Amino acid sequence: MAQLTLALAKGRTAKESLRLMAKANITFPDFHEKSRKLVFYSEDQSIKMIYVKAVDVTTYVEQGAADIGIVGRDNILEAEADLYELLDLNLGKCRFVIASLKDLQIMKGKKIKVASKYPNVTKKYFSRNGLTAETIKLNGSVELAPIIGMADCILDIVETGNTIKENGLTILDDVEHISTRLVVNKASFATKTDQIQQLIRQLKAVLGGTE
Numbered sequence: 001m002a003q004l005t006l007a008l009a010k011g012r013t014a015k016e017s018l019r020l021m022a023k024a025n026i027t028f029p030d031f032h033e034k035s036r037k038l039v040f041y042s043e044d045q046s047i048k049m050i051y052v053k054a055v056d057v058t059t060y061v062e063q064g065a066a067d068i069g070i071v072g073r074d075n076i077l078e079a080e081a082d083l084y085e086l087l088d089l090n091l092g093k094c095r096f097v098i099a100s101l102k103d104l105q106i107m108k109g110k111k112i113k114v115a116s117k118y119p120n121v122t123k124k125y126f127s128r129n130g131l132t133a134e135t136i137k138l139n140g141s142v143e144l145a146p147i148i149g150m151a152d153c154i155l156d157i158v159e160t161g162n163t164i165k166e167n168g169l170t171i172l173d174d175v176e177h178i179s180t181r182l183v184v185n186k187a188s189f190a191t192k193t194d195q196i197q198q199l200i201r202q203l204k205a206v207l208g209g210t211e
């Protein structure tokens with residue numbers, strides 16, 4: 001059987017993703033969190049894993065450089081990539097919200113300044129609500145933007161709610177639930193159907209009826 005290339009998102013969901021695969025008997029013996037290596041092979045050599053930035057996973061998969069990817073729905077929505085999203089791994093759970101300093105009055109016809117790491121998601125949210133928004137792209141510490149008066153509100157991820165709370169912001173709206181997903185390159189799904197379906201079955205079995 002041909003080998004599958006998997007792009008795994010580095011960062012806060014990597015450990016849990018690897019733990020889930022290990023439960024499904026897919027282990028990467030050479031993988032160590034502190035290793036600087038970027039390519040790892042599963043014990044049975046059936047999977048070649050490339051360890052990449054979360055924001056880049058969909059690019060590797062869409063380009064066909066990886067057959068499959070494990071990445072957060074936040075990055076999938078932002079990338080608007082042409083790929084299949086086939087399984088919810090039920091980890092990395094958080095949500096997209098709109099938050100501002102106080103009860104900001106969002107009015108139709110008034111242009112709102114929104115800071116976000118996710119400009120595409122932001123534009124879509126405001127346009128489907130019939131609102132006009134100017135998006136300011138940031139790469140982190142997004143909660144700062146309303147505090148220093150650079151934006152009226154933010155579209156960002158909330159998990160525990162601590163960051164929002166500690167910076168005196170309030171949630172105005174829930175936008176979308178996020179969790180980590182398995183994505184698949186469309187051509188790979190046609191040519192490596194059996195391997196991909198086998199992997200999905202293995203993962204589903206250990207997700208224990210949560211799918």
Ligand SMILES: Nc1ncnc2c1ncn2[C@@H]1O[C@H](COP(=O)(O)OP(=O)(O)OP(=O)(O)O)[C@@H](O)[C@H]1O
Binds near residue numbers: 009
């Ligand atoms: N509290 C959280 N904040 C951000 N992402 C979270 C949180 N909880 C779960 N996630 C998920 O974890 C993924 C990876 O988050 P992480 O912060 O490691 O990546 P990143 O934002 O791309 O990293 P970097 O700080 O290098 O830009 C996110 O894309 C999201 O799906």
Ligand SMILES: O=P(O)(O)OC[C@H]1O[C@H](OP(=O)(O)OP(=O)(O)O)[C@H](O)[C@@H]1O
Binds near residue numbers: 160161164
């Ligand atoms: O609800 P909480 O549990 O507080 O988590 C949410 C925070 O975590 C993320 O930031 P991250 O830690 O990735 O840092 P960043 O600001 O550099 O993106 C996210 O952008 C929020 O700021």
